[in-house]
Amino acid sequence: MKRIFESASEEETVAIGAAIAGLLRPPRMLILTGDLGAGKTTLVKGLVRALEAGDEDSVTSPTFTLVHTYDGWQDDQPLQVVHLDLYRLESERQLATLGLTELMADDALVLVEWGEKFPSVAEMADGILCIEQPDLTHRRITLEMREA
Numbered sequence: 001m002k003r004i005f006e007s008a009s010e011e012e013t014v015a016i017g018a019a020i021a022g023l024l025r026p027p028r029m030l031i032l033t034g035d036l037g038a039g040k041t042t043l044v045k046g047l048v049r050a051l052e053a054g055d056e057d058s059v060t061s062p063t064f065t066l067v068h069t070y071d072g073w074q075d076d077q078p079l080q081v082v083h084l085d086l087y088r089l090e091s092e093r094q095l096a097t098l099g100l101t102e103l104m105a106d107d108a109l110v111l112v113e114w115g116e117k118f119p120s121v122a123e124m125a126d127g128i129l130c131i132e133q134p135d136l137t138h139r140r141i142t143l144e145m146r147e148a
């Protein structure tokens with residue numbers, strides 16, 4: 001599956017994140033790619049909002065903690081949104097201490113910023129959300145899933 005979304009503002013990107021939440025069913029792991037400030041964390045805000053997993057203002061970048069987990073709902077089923085930022089991780093060895101495989105629970109949607117840095121994460125992922133930045137406010141967001 002491949003879907004392309006166009007955004008002209010931060011708010012539109014949040015709304016696109018919410019729409020993407022409707023296309024995903026756990027367990028899924030997606031890598032979020034895009035330059036610094038592309039809007040990866042902003043997209044996660046939309047997913048968290050749509051999945052009733054918290055106020056979008058509660059979603060901040062897991063820059064220092066590396067992982068944030070939000071408990072939410074989808075179709076009356078409990079689910080977890082697990083948001084990671086691997087920007088500061090330098091080695092597969094450091095990555096191993098995060099226990100990514102354990103985070104990938106049956107009810108989890110795992111969203112990994114900078115996951116493409118690590119071949120093991122790329123291999124584990126079900127798809128990729130790529131954010132391109134044609135100009136200051138415009139974003140092109142491509143969702144590409146391995147199956148269905």
Ligand SMILES: Nc1ncnc2c1ncn2[C@@H]1O[C@H](COP(=O)(O)OP(=O)(O)OP(=O)(O)O)[C@@H](O)[C@H]1O
Pocket residue numbers: 007008009010011012013034035036037038039040041042043061085113136137138139
């Ligand atoms: N159309 C847009 N969609 C999303 N963000 C936008 C848009 N236009 C401008 N912005 C700005 O871009 C920034 C996106 O920040 P965000 O933290 O989501 O990026 P990020 O990809 O997670 O960066 P990092 O790699 O540093 O974690 C915000 O400051 C936001 O206001």
Ligand SMILES: [Mg+2]
Pocket residue numbers: 040041042061085113
């Ligand atoms: Mg971010």
